[in-house]
Amino acid sequence: xxxxxxxxxxxxxxxxxxxxxxxxxxxxxxxxxxxxxxxxxxxxxxxxxxxxxxxxxxxxxxxxxxxxxxxxxxxxxxxxxxxxxxxxxxxxxxxxxxxxxxxxxxxxxxxxxxxxxxxxxxxxxxxxxxxxxxxxxxxxxxxxxxxxxxxxxxxxxxxxxxxxxxxxxxxxxxxxxxxxxxxxxxxxxxxxxxxxxxxxxxxxxxxxxxxxxxxxxxxxxxxxxxxxxxxxxxxxxxxxxxxxxxxxxxxxxxxxxxxxxxxxxxxxxxxxxxxxxxxxxxxxxxxxxxxxxxxxxxxxxxxxxxxxxxxxxxxxxxxxxxxxxxxxxxxxxxxxxxxxxxxxxxxxxxxxxxxxxxxxxxxxxxxxxxxxxxxxxxxxxxxxxxxxxxxxxxxxxxxxxxxxxxxxxxxxxxxxxxxxxxxxxxxxxxxxxxxxxxxxxxxxxxxxxxxxxxxxxxxxxxxxxxxxxxxxxxxxxxxxxxxxxxxxxxxxxxxxxxxxxxxxxxxxxxxxxxxxxxxxxxxxxxxxxxxxxxxxxxxxxxxxxxxxxxxxxxxxxxxxxxxxxxxxxxxxxxxxxxxxxxxxxxxxxxxxxxxxxxxxxxxxxxxxxxxxxxxxxxxxxxxxxxxxxxxxxxxxxxxxxxxxxxxxxxxxxxxxxxxxxxxxxxxxxxxxxxxxxxxxxxxxxxxxxxxxxxxxxxxxxxxxxxxxxxxxxxxxxxxxxxxxxxxxxxxxxxxxxxxxxxxxxxxxxxxxxxxxxxxxxxxxxxxxxxxxxxxxxxxxxxxxxxxxxxxxxxxxxxxxxxxxxxxxxxxxxxxxxxxxxxxxxxxxxxxxxxxxxxxxxxxxxxxxxxxxxxxxx
DNA sequence: CAACTCTCCCTTTTT
DNA sequence: GGGAGAGTTG
Numbered sequence: 019x020x021x022x023x024x025x026x027x028x029x030x031x032x033x034x035x036x037x038x039x040x041x042x043x044x045x046x047x048x049x050x051x052x053x054x055x056x057x058x059x060x061x062x063x064x065x066x067x068x069x070x071x072x073x074x075x076x077x078x079x080x081x082x083x084x085x086x087x088x089x090x091x092x093x094x095x096x097x098x099x100x101x102x103x104x105x106x107x108x109x110x111x112x113x114x115x116x117x118x119x120x121x122x123x124x125x126x127x128x129x130x131x132x133x134x135x136x137x138x139x140x141x142x143x144x145x146x147x148x149x150x151x152x153x154x155x156x157x158x159x160x161x162x163x164x165x166x167x168x169x170x171x172x173x174x175x176x177x178x179x180x181x182x183x184x185x186x187x188x189x190x191x192x193x194x195x196x197x198x199x200x201x202x203x204x205x206x207x208x209x210x211x212x213x214x215x216x217x218x219x220x221x222x223x224x225x226x227x228x229x230x231x232x233x234x235x236x237x238x239x240x241x242x243x244x245x246x247x248x249x250x251x252x253x254x255x256x257x258x259x260x261x262x263x264x265x266x267x268x269x270x271x272x273x274x275x276x277x278x279x280x281x282x283x284x285x286x287x288x289x290x291x292x293x294x295x296x297x298x299x300x301x302x303x304x305x306x307x308x309x310x311x312x313x314x315x316x317x318x319x320x321x322x323x324x325x326x327x328x329x330x331x332x333x334x335x336x337x338x339x340x341x342x343x344x345x346x347x348x349x350x351x352x353x354x355x356x357x358x359x360x361x362x363x364x365x366x367x368x369x370x371x372x373x374x375x376x377x378x379x380x381x382x383x384x385x386x387x388x389x390x391x392x393x394x395x396x397x398x399x400x401x402x403x404x405x406x407x408x409x410x411x412x413x414x415x416x417x418x419x420x421x422x423x424x425x426x427x428x429x430x431x432x433x434x435x436x437x438x439x440x441x442x443x444x445x446x447x448x449x450x451x452x453x454x455x456x457x458x459x460x461x462x463x464x465x466x467x468x469x470x471x472x473x474x475x476x477x478x479x480x481x482x483x484x485x486x487x488x489x490x491x492x493x494x495x496x497x498x499x500x501x502x503x504x505x506x507x508x509x510x511x512x513x514x515x516x517x518x519x520x521x522x523x524x525x526x527x528x529x530x531x532x533x534x535x536x537x538x539x540x541x542x543x544x545x546x547x548x549x550x551x552x553x554x555x556x557x558x559x560x561x562x563x564x565x566x567x568x569x570x571x572x573x574x575x576x577x578x579x580x581x582x583x584x585x586x587x588x589x590x591x592x593x594x595x596x597x598x599x600x601x602x603x604x605x606x607x608x609x610x611x612x613x614x615x616x617x618x619x620x621x622x623x624x625x626x627x628x629x630x631x632x633x634x635x636x637x638x639x640x641x642x643x644x645x646x647x648x649x650x651x652x653x654x655x656x657x658x659x660x661x662x663x664x665x666x667x668x669x670x671x672x673x674x675x676x677x678x679x680x681x682x683x684x685x686x687x688x689x690x691x692x693x694x695x696x697x698x699x700x701x702x703x704x705x706x707x708x709x710x711x712x713x714x715x716x717x718x719x720x721x722x723x724x725x726x727x728x729x730x731x732x733x734x735x736x737x738x739x740x741x742x743x744x745x746x747x748x749x750x751x752x753x754x755x756x757x758x759x760x761x762x763x764x765x766x767x768x769x770x771x772x773x774x775x776x777x778x779x780x781x782x783x784x785x786x787x788x789x790x791x792x793x794x795x796x797x798x799x800x801x802x803x804x805x806x807x808x809x810x811x812x813x814x815x816x817x818x819x820x821x822x823x824x825x826x827x828x829x830x831x832x833x834x835x836x837x838x839x840x841x842x843x844x845x846x847x848x849x850x851x852x853x854x855x856x857x858x859x860x861x862x863x864x865x866x867x868x869x870x871x872x873x874x875x
Numbered sequence: 876c877a878a879c880t881c882t883c884c885c886t887t888t889t890t
Numbered sequence: 891g892g893g894a895g896a897g898t899t900g
Binding site: 127128129154155156157180181256259260291332333335336435436437438439458495497498499500501502534676677698699700701722723724725734735738760761 | 876877884885886887888889890
C-alpha cells in the first residue's frame with residue numbers, strides 16, 4: 019500500500035497530483051478515476067539447498083540458521099546480519115526441514131519489515147511461503163482475535179483506536195467524570211492506562227489495587243470508564259490488541275494449546291523492544307511449563323528464536339523492557355545463546371565511535387563489534403552557528419559527496435532527535451533544490467481530512483464507534499451543534515446505549531429543535547444508505563467516494579477559497595487511491611492463493627510430514643487431539659483469508675489502523691532512491707545508509723532535555739546515539755548548532771555529551787566552536803535583538819537590496835507568499851518584464867519582476 | 876449555531 | 891511559530 023508520508027514528499031516528486039486539476043481549471047468530471055494496479059510478480063523458485071542457504075554466512079550465523087531443538091537467543095550487534103539470519107532460517111525450515119509454512123510465526127517490528135522478510139523468503143522458497151504468519155505483534159493479535167470471535171467481547175467488526183481516537187475518548191471520559199484537568203491531564207491518564215495494559219493489569223484489578231481516595235483511584239476510575247466505553251464502541255486500542263489476546267489465551271487453555279500446536283516455530287525480531295504483555299504472549303505460546311487445561315492435550319512447545327541487541331533498546335518510553343532479553347535464559351531454561359559480533363555494515367572508524375559511546379553506559383553486557391571492512395573515512399564534525407547554518411552545511415556536504423561520486427542522494431540520510439527539527443532542513447533543501455523525503459512527522463493518516471474520511475468509514479462499518487460517529491456528526495457543517503449532540507449523548511447515557519443507537523431514537527428527545535432533529539435524521543439516512551452498500555458487498559473505495567460526495571464533504575472543499583483545502587482535496591484523492599490499491603491488491607492476493615494451492619501444495623503430504631514433527635508429550639496420544647480444529651490444515655487458513663476479503667471495508671480499516679508511516683521508508687529498489695531521506699533516530703532503526711548525518715548533537719536536544727537528570731533515560735538516549743551511529747556504512751557526519759530556535763525563541767545549547775564521547779582521533783572537525791565564538795564576539799553584540807532574532811528564528815532573512823532577477827523558462831524561484839515555483843514563460847522587457855510562474859498548489863501567477871518578492875534559486 | 880479571537884500548550888521518540 | 895481547544899461575539 020502506497021501512502022505519502024507528508025505533504026513535502028508529494029511536492030518533491032511533482033507538485034500537483036495528476037488527478038487534481040490546477041485550481042483555475044475547475045474540477046474534472048471524475049475526481050476519482052480508475053487506477054490499474056500492477057499484479058505482484060510471481061515467485062516460483064524451488065527450495066534452495068542447505069549449502070546455498072549458508073553461503074556467505076559466518077559460523078555463528080550458520081549455527082543460528084541450522085539450530086534445532088530448544089529456545090535460542092541470538093544476540094546480534096548492529097549490522098551483524100540478523101535479518102539475513104532470520105530469513106535464511108525460515109527458508110531452511112520450509113525448504114530443508116519440510117516445516118509447513120503455515121506453522122511459522124515470525125514477528126517483526128514494523129509492517130514494512132514483515133513485508134520485506136516475507137518477500138525474501140518467498141524469493142528463496144517460492145509461493146507456498148505465503149502461508150507463513152509474518153507480521154508485527156499487533157497484526158498477529160488482530161488476526162487471532164478475528165479468528166476467535168465469540169469467545170470474547172470482540173465482535174466481527176471492531177474498530178481499532180489509535181492514539182488520537184483513544185485520547186478523544188479519554189477526553190470525553192475525563193469531562194464526564196469531572197476530573198480536574200490540572201491534576202489529571204488526559205495525556206497523563208493515557209500514559210497511566212497504557213502502562214497498566216502493558217503490564218496486563220485490567221481495569222478491575224487496577225481499581226482493586228488503588229487505595230481509596232488516592233491519585234491512583236482517580237486514574238483507575240478513568241481507566242474503568244474508558245474501558246467500558248471502548249467495549250461499548252466495539253473498539254480496541256493499541257494496547258488492548260496485545261492485552262486482550264494474552265487474556266484470551268490465558269482464559270481458554272484449550273485455545274492456547276491449539277495455537278501452541280499450530281505454531282511449530284516462533285521467531286521474534288527486535289526482542290529488546292518487547293514490552294511485558296508481548297513477552298507474556300511469547301511465553302504463553304512457547305514456554306515449556308505452561309499449564310495445559312484439565313481437558314487439554316499438551317504438545318511440545320514451538321521452537322522459539324529471538325533476535326535482539328540490548329544496546330539498541332530505544333522504546334522503554336512505551337513500555338519496552340530490556341529485562342526480556344537479558345533474562346531470556348531464565349525465562350526459557352535450556353536456552354542457547356549465539357553471539358553475532360562481526361559487523362558487515364560499517365567501517366572500523368564508525369564502529370569504534372559507536373563502541374566508545376555505548377561503552378559509557380553502565381550495567382550492560384560488554385560486546386565488541388568489529389569489522390574487516392577497513393578504517394574508511396574519518397568522521398566529519400561541524401559546529402554551526404544556528405540550525406539553518408547546520409542545514410546548509412549538511413546540504414553542501416551532500417552535494418559535494420554527490421559530485422565526488424561518493425554517495426547518491428538515495429544512499430544518504432539525515433537523522434535528528436525530534437520531528438520538529440526537520441523544518442530547518444526542509445527549508446534549506448527546498449531553497450537549494452536538493453530532493454528529499456521526510457519520513458514520519460506530520461503523517462498522512464493524522465491529517466484532518468483523512469481522519470474525517472476514515473471516521474466516516476468507521477462509523478459506517480461500526481455504528482457503535484462513538485468517537486468516529488461524533489467526529490463526523492457535523493462535518494461538514496450540517497447544522498448539528500453542541501446542543502443537539504449533547505441531547506443525543508444524554509439519551510445514550512440514560513439508556514446505556516451507544517451514541518449511534520441513540521441517533522436512531524431522536525423522536526424520544528422532546529427537547530430537540532425540529533430543525534436539529536431533521537438534520538440528525540438526514541445524517542442517519544446517510545449512514546444507513548452506506549451501511550446497505552457495505553452489506554451488498556461494495557468495495558471500500560466505492561463506499562469512500564460515495565460517502566465523500568453524498569455527505570457534501572467534497573463539495574465543501576471544492577467550493578472553498580482556502581488554498582489549504584485544495585491540498586486536502588489532493589489528500590482525499592490519495593486516500594481513495596490507497597483504498598483502491600488495497601481492494602485490488604486483496605483481489606490479486608486471493609487469486610494468487612489459488613495458484614499456491616494448485617502448484618505448491620500436496621496437502622496430504624504436507625500434513626503427514628507435519629504431524630510427524632508434532633511430538634505429543636508423554637502419556638498423551640495424538641489421536642486425542644480435538645477433532646474440530648486442525649491447526650495444520652492450510653485450507654482453514656485460506657478460508658480465514660477469504661473471510662477477511664469478503665468484508666473489504668473492515669479489512670481496509672484494519673490495515674489503515676495498523677500501518678505506520680515508517681512502513682513507507684523508501685527501499686533501495688524503489689524509484690525514490692534518488693532522494694535524501696530525513697527521519698528521526700527512532701524511525702532509523704533497522705535501516706542503513708552509505709552516508710549518515712547525525713544532527714542536533716546538543717545537550718537538551720540530544721540527549722533530550724527531559725532525559726538529562728534521569729540516568730535511565732540518559733542511558734536510553736545514549737543507545738539512541740548508538741543506533742544512529744551504526745546506521746552509517748561508509749561516512750558519518752556529526753553536527754550541532756550553538757543557537758537553535760525553539761518555540762520561536764533562540765536557545766543556546768552546549769555540546770552534547772555524546773559528542774565528546776566519540777574519540778577525537780576519529781573526527782575531522784571542519785568547524786569548531788572557536789571559529790563560532792570569535793564570530794559571535796565581533797558581530798552578535800552589535801546586532802539589535804530584532805535582527806538577531808530574525809537570523810536564528812524561523813523567519814527567513816531577506817536580502818536588504820534586491821536586484822531584479824533575470825529569469826527564463828524553467829528557472830526555479832522562491833516567492834515570499836506563494837513559495838516554491840517554476841517559471842513557465844516570460845514576457846515584456848526592462849522594468850516591465852513579467853514572468854508566468856507555476857506555484858503548484860498555489861496556482862499559476864503572472865508577476866512583475868520589478869515588484870514581486872521573487873528570488874531566483 | 877457558526878465564525879471569530881484568544882490562550883495555552885507544545886517538542887520526545889511509535890506499534 | 892503554530893495548532894488545537896476554549897471562550898466570545900454576531
